[in-house]
Amino acid sequence: MTHGWTIMHRHQERGIALVLALFLMSAMSVLAASLMFLSQTETYASMNYRMMSQSRYGGEAAVHKAADFLLDLNQYQVPKDDNIPDPLSNYYTLASPVEYMGAPVVLSALPASQGGKDSNYPAPSVQTAFAAAAQGALTAGNVQVEYSAYATLVSMRAFTTYGGEQAVVQTWEITGIGGLSGARSATVEVVATVETPKVPANNYAAFATDQACGSLYFHGNVTTNSYDSRYGPPGSVPGNSTQADGGDIGTNGNFHIEGSVEVQGNVYTPRTGVGSCTEEQVVGLDEDASSMVTGSVFALPTLMTYTVPPITAPYNATVEFSTDIELSNACASLASASASVIPGVNCFFNVVTNTLTLGADGVSGEISLPNIEVGNGYKLVFEGNSSPSQIYNINSLSGRGDIEINANTDMGESNEAVVLKVAGLDTDGMTELAVVLDLDEMSWKQNSPATRYDASAFQIIYGGSGTISMTGGNLQSAVTVYAPNSDFELQGTQDLFGSVLSGTLEIFGNAGLSYDRRLANGFYVVGWPMLSTFTWKRF
Numbered sequence: 001m002t003h004g005w006t007i008m009h010r011h012q013e014r015g016i017a018l019v020l021a022l023f024l025m026s027a028m029s030v031l032a033a034s035l036m037f038l039s040q041t042e043t044y045a046s047m048n049y050r051m052m053s054q055s056r057y058g059g060e061a062a063v064h065k066a067a068d069f070l071l072d073l074n075q076y077q078v079p080k081d082d083n084i085p086d087p088l089s090n091y092y093t094l095a096s097p098v099e100y101m102g103a104p105v106v107l108s109a110l111p112a113s114q115g116g117k118d119s120n121y122p123a124p125s126v127q128t129a130f131a132a133a134a135q136g137a138l139t140a141g142n143v144q145v146e147y148s149a150y151a152t153l154v155s156m157r158a159f160t161t162y163g164g165e166q167a168v169v170q171t172w173e174i175t176g177i178g179g180l181s182g183a184r185s186a187t188v189e190v191v192a193t194v195e196t197p198k199v200p201a202n203n204y205a206a207f208a209t210d211q212a213c214g215s216l217y218f219h220g221n222v223t224t225n226s227y228d229s230r231y232g233p234p235g236s237v238p239g240n241s242t243q244a245d246g247g248d249i250g251t252n253g254n255f256h257i258e259g260s261v262e263v264q265g266n267v268y269t270p271r272t273g274v275g276s277c278t279e280e281q282v283v284g285l286d287e288d289a290s291s292m293v294t295g296s297v298f299a300l301p302t303l304m305t306y307t308v309p310p311i312t313a314p315y316n317a318t319v320e321f322s323t324d325i326e327l328s329n330a331c332a333s334l335a336s337a338s339a340s341v342i343p344g345v346n347c348f349f350n351v352v353t354n355t356l357t358l359g360a361d362g363v364s365g366e367i368s369l370p371n372i373e374v375g376n377g378y379k380l381v382f383e384g385n386s387s388p389s390q391i392y393n394i395n396s397l398s399g400r401g402d403i404e405i406n407a408n409t410d411m412g413e414s415n416e417a418v419v420l421k422v423a424g425l426d427t428d429g430m431t432e433l434a435v436v437l438d439l440d441e442m443s444w445k446q447n448s449p450a451t452r453y454d455a456s457a458f459q460i461i462y463g464g465s466g467t468i469s470m471t472g473g474n475l476q477s478a479v480t481v482y483a484p485n486s487d488f489e490l491q492g493t494q495d496l497f498g499s500v501l502s503g504t505l506e507i508f509g510n511a512g513l514s515y516d517r518r519l520a521n522g523f524y525v526v527g528w529p530m531l532s533t534f535t536w537k538r539f
Contacts, residue, residue, distance in 0.1 A: 051186035052538055054140045058178020059190030059536060062149035066109075066134040066174045067194045070151065071529050075129060078168040079122075079156070088158055088168070090122040097173075098153040108150035109134035110177060117150045117175075147178040154193070162201035162482060162501075162523035164391075164421065164461050165309040169526055171195040190536040199527035202480065205265065205515035208251040208505045209306065209484045213277035213286070215253035218261045220508040224249060225264040227497070228517040229454040229478070234497060245294065247515050252303045254282050257291040265515075266295035270303055306484040306501065306525070308463030313395040313423040314338050314370040320399075322375020324351045331356070338368040359383040359390045359418075369394040374401030374442065381406055382418045384457060389417035396424055396436045403444035407457035422462040422483075436466040436486075444470075446478040453478040455498025455516035456523075462486055465503065470496070480519060 069075045079086045090100060097104035103120050107130040110116025119127040135148035154171040161167045172194050179187035205224045208215040226246030227234040234242045243264075249255065250268035254277040257263070271284035274297070285297055317337040321327040328351060331343035341347050341358075346367060348357045354377055359367055369392060374380045376399075384390050384407025397403070397420075407416040424436035437460070446458040455478045462468065462483040470477070471491035478497040481488065488502035495512040499519050507513060 048186070051180055052188060054138075054143070054145050055178045055180055055186045055188035055538070056190065056536055057140075058138055058145035058147035059176040059188045060178070061136070061138060061145075062109075062134060062147035062176030062178060063174050063190050063192045064176075065136065065147075066107075066130070066149040066151050066176065067172075067192070067529075067531075069130055069133040070107075070170075070172055070174075070194065071196070075133065076126065078170060080158070080166055080168055082166070086123040086126060091156060093156050093158075096155055098156050105153035106150060107131075107134075107153075110148040110150050116148065116177065117152075119150075143180055145178055145180060147176060149174055149176040151175070157198065159198060159524055161525050162306070164419065164482075165307060167198075167524075167526050169196045169198045186538070188536060188538050191534075192531055193533040194529060195532050196529045197527040198524050200520045200523070201525035202499050202501070202519040202523040203248060204250045204268070204501070205247045205499055205513045206249045206505050206507075207304070207501045208253065208503065209304065209501070210251070210504045211253040211282065211303070212504075213254045213279065213282055214256040215504050216249060216251040216255045217504075217506045218255075218257045218263075218291075218508070219259045221260045221510045222257075222507050223247075223262045223264065223512045224515065225512075226515040226517050227453070229452050229456075230518045233453045234495075234514050241517075242514065246517060247513065248295070250300070250304070252300075254284065254286055256286045257293075258288045259290060261287075261291040263293045263295070265293075267293055267297045268300050269297070270300040272299060306482070308461065308482075308484065311393055311421045311423045311461070311463060313368050313393040313421075313425075315395045315423060315425040315429050316427050317370035318373065319370055320373040320375065321356060321378055322373070322399075322401075324354075326375070327351055327354065327356060327378060334369060337370040340366065340368045353379070355379045355381055357381040357383060358392065359385065366391040366393060368392075371396045372399075374399035374403065376400040378402070379404060382420065383407075384416035384418045386415040386417070389419045389459075391419045391421060393421045393423065396422065396433055396438075398435070398438040398442075400441045401443075403439070403442055405444075405446040405458045407446070407454075417457045417459060419459045419461065422460065422464075424462060424464040424466045432464045433466050435469060436462060436464065437468045437470075440469050440471045444477065453497045453516065455480050455519060458498075468502070471509075478516070480516075480523070 077083055079088045081088055092099040100122055106117050106120045108117050108119045109131045112118045121127050138145040151172045151174045154173050156170045158168045174192050176190045224247030226243050228241045232241035245264050247265035255267055269284040271282050273283040274285045275283055277283050277286045314337045319333045321330045327349050331347035334341040335343055346359050379402040381404045405418050407418050422436050424433045458479045460481045465485045467487045469489045480498045481500040483502045485503045488500055488505045490507045490511050491509040493510045497514045498516050
């Protein structure tokens with residue numbers, strides 16, 4: 001009985017291995033299916049990421065194409081008063097975004113019917129050019145990434161640059177859309193803000209644009225420092241605002257100093273290194289043992305460039321007054337050379353004081369003048385004006401007499417200024433004069449009170465390559481010189497107060513240079529464009 005029962009028990013266990021095998025196969029099948037789905041999910045995720053990345057690159061390409069168009073002067077001219085196809089008067093700039101015909105200003109390569117915005121811009125030619133430039137396609141493997149952009153003008157401001165030109169700065173919000181079409185599509189929107197800032201232009205006591213050795217050359221007993229004419233004069237009188245710093249200088253080339261030179265400030269140049277400067281190796285600073293720079297040497301990121309507006313003045317006439325008869329005829333002679341000179345209105349003479357005065361009426365606008373030579377013992381007075389400044393377009397100025405600038409002659413902030421724009425052309429109207437402002441033997445002063453020394457009240461602007469020479473003992477020499485292509489020379493015992501921008505700049509003798517810190521807030525240029533925000537999304 002016992003043996004038979006045992007045989008029956010074993011018979012009941014038959015087939016268990018098959019059951020276990022089936023269970024294991026089922027488990028393995030489920031696991032394999034899960035791995036297949038996981039692998040497929042990873043594949044789809046990788047594909048989606050690739051498509052999203054490709055679309056995003058397309059959106060970024062659209063932003064860059066649009067920005068390239070808006071920042072390239074060969075493709076897009078910003079609106080200005082003298083831009084006849086696209087004048088500033090078309091725009092309402094007090095709103096943000098800027099408006100045209102009551103709606104935001106938009107340039108578009110993607111119309112609203114396709115998910116973008118329609119163009120709303122005054123100049124049809126600009127609309128057409130932008131639409132062609134701000135779209136395209138990229139090849140990514142075996143697919144095409146298409147992109148396009150539209151740009152909204154967020155803000156626009158006009159101002160007068162350092163040098164007298166009108167400039168306009170803009171802020172654009174650019175939206176770039178990139179996408180893949182086909183069975184599986186992807187679209188990404190990229191939004192960036194491109195801003196061209198308005199930045200202070202005059203942060204230097206002296207700056208030379210030339211790139212060669214010795215483009216900025218100080219020798220003798222020369223010192224640079226700074227003062228602020230808004231708060232007090234330079235020197236030791238009550239209210240003295242002079243500081244033993246802030247007399248910064250800069251150059252696109254080399255700064256060479258020798259002798260008892262002390263730069264109470266920093267040196268700025270894109271050149272690197274110190275030591276001996278050669279034509280093959282232009283270093284930033286070349287100094288001898290007796291010279292000193294109290295600040296540091298900083299590297300500029302790039303060469304500094306400055307533009308000058310066209311300046312025209314009568315170049316084929318010269319008016320000289322070195323006798324009383326010539327003085328009494330000077331206004332008539334100037335009027336015959338230029339219709340803007342009106343004797344008895346903006347031109348007066350006084351044979352008792354030997355003085356010729358220009359621009360005294362304050363309402364005659366710009367005054368154009370030929371070559372003027374001031375004789376020994378005689379004085380030429382330029383009267384200033386405010387809102388706007390009194391502008392004199394003169395071809396050249398020389399002689400042995402006195403020059404006087406009457407601007408901001410009271411103690412208040414009248415904002416009067418004399419702007420002397422120099423053409424500097426020979427009688428053929430094309431050749432440049434070698435010397436355009438020859439003050440070697442002339443005494444000149446900016447005749448604001450001795451407690452001011454406001455360098456913004458007298459501005460000299462010259463775009464040519466001739467020489468501006470200021471030597472000898474000047475009385476109160478407060479001036480801002482803007483002559484980025486000129487050779488500037490300063491010599492003597494009298495300091496110059498203000499700022500000098502020229503091609504090359506040489507100071508020697510005992511002349512010092514004091515920078516007027518108010519200029520940092522009074523003169524501006526267009527800064528380098530920058531990308532200030534960047535966002536993106538997929539949809």
